[in-house]
Amino acid sequence: MFTGIIETLGVVVGVERDQENLHLRIQSKITKELKVDQSVAHNGVCLTVVAIVEDIYTVTAIKETIDKTNISHLQVNDIVNLERGMKLGDRLDGHLVQGHVDQTGVCTAIKDQNGSTVFTFSYTSNQGNITIEKGSITINGVSLTVFNSKDTEFSVAIIPYTLENTMFKNMQVDSVVNLEFDVIGKYVARLTQK
Structure with a gap:
């Protein structure tokens, strides 16, 4: 779950198609605080961190996500809104957000x-x-x-x-x-x- 309160911005530094999947490499100041398997919302799309190298991490979008979101429009140097999942007990400053784009x-x-x-x-x-x-x-x-x-x-x-x-x-x-x-x-x- 997310709150819809953007934590920081990231920059797309790599876009790679792999069959029907899309791998995005994102550079962000929060990368060093992330871990593999963590959920991060990218322009509201919940994606799982699959790799981390220095200040760049990689997430993968599958066909279902690509079909329902604007994720395939992202290009190198585009800026994305980033939010890590909320911690239970944190303030809910926005509203309940699932990260599942309609x-x-x-x-x-x-x-x-x-x-x-x-x-x-x-x-x-x-x-x-x-x-x-x-x-x-x-x-x-x-x-x-x-x-x-x-x-x-x-x-x-x-x-x-x-x-x-x-x-x-x-x-x-x-x-x-x-x-x-x-x-x-x-x-x-x-x-x-x-």
Whole structure:
């Protein structure tokens, strides 16, 4: 489990395809604190550390992950949001995040609001995912609050600190993002369908 509060940024230093798998080498200041078999969220995608060499570690994404996320869009020198799994007993500053991306979305607008930045995203509704006004959403691993919730669109407001310390600072209109919808909302929606 994760909280959606980004711990640090990493830089992609290697991308290698191996059959249907994708191996990513990430350079980060937390690498020396990691261990093989540890889970780390990369733009909200939970991946397992499989190798560590100095300040670079390797993770592997399988076809299922590649098909449902934007992980295959990553290239050398791209910046990624990183968060290690939360420790039981830690504060939960964001919301409960599984690191299991539900689908991707697309940034459709970025607007400066004199102190914050509003990002608007669209997504397809064919998977039954929904947002609710003032509910939680995870975008590329960042826990955020939804407003302007519509059937296939929503907005979030980013404070300057979050903008500067996450990959949001590099986001552009048409960027493809990972979306993890609120886990509690998903269960409620599933129960009401039955």
